[in-house]
Amino acid sequence: MLSFLKGNPVEVINDIQNKTILILEVNNMGYEIQILSRFSQKIVENQLENIQVFTCLQIRDDYPILYGFATVDERDLFRQLINVNGIGAQLAIALIDTLGLEKLVQAIINGNTRSLSKTPGVGQKTAERIILEFKNKLSQFKNLLGKPLSSSAAIPSLEVLEDLEITLLALGYTNKEINQAVSTLSKDNQILKNHNGEDWIKEAIIWLNQNENLT
Structure with missing residues (x-):
């Protein structure tokens, strides 16, 4: 079984099924590998060369499919x-x-x-x-x-998180904005220890208002 491949990215494409495919050249051979879109963004934005891709080979209807991951x-x-x-x-x-x-x-x-x-x-x-x-x-x-x-990676309690999301969605914030606020606030240990949903909502609104150009 292939554990990983090292080589140079030749091309990253989206096929007709909207799967992200990496063409990786390894010893003059081109491997088609389905990868995560977030991995492809990293490759393209940073113009990465000679990368290591951790792989998992699956056989589907007698057809081998290679999946690749950054870690x-x-x-x-x-x-x-x-x-x-x-x-x-x-x-x-x-x-x-x-x-x-x-x-x-x-x-x-x-x-x-x-x-x-x-x-x-x-x-x-x-x-x-x-x-x-x-x-x-x-x-x-x-x-x-x-x-x-x-x-x-820490997050508030499930009850707090649900109240926070419902309230902010009702106020017109998007899921992306809410996730950014939760991710940022969760890095503050003092806030993370607070299990009061209203305080989380208040802090999230303050952060969103201060960072409205970033969300």
Whole structure:
């Protein structure tokens, strides 16, 4: 099995199914690898050369498909997800691409179906199935990153988060703006210790008003 490939990116394209495909040249051979859109942005924006891509080879209808990831942790999480009943490769990629590695791990550990359901194609039942599948192996799953989850991956309690999102959505803020506010506020340990939903809403509105040109 291929564990990783090292080579030079030749081209990044979106195919007719809107999948992000990397053409990677390795020893004068071009490999077609489906990658995350966030990985492709990093490659293109930074004009990366001689990159390492961690891979997972899947056989579908006797046709080999190579999936590639920027880190071994993303690749290992992908392998875990496709073992969940009803989660195929494309949905697993969408989950990692939408939430990012740490937020996805945190959402599963905290049983946050609301966050998981932000991924296109993931409904309430699918989110619950993902959480249920990992319920008995949380200790292994928490160590998937090879390190403790950083404070940047911390989030408020589920009850606070739901009140915050409902209120801010009603005030006209977008999901993107709300996620940025939550991500920023969650880096403040003092705020993170506060379980008062009204205080979170107040702090989020203050941050959003101060950073309206950034959101």
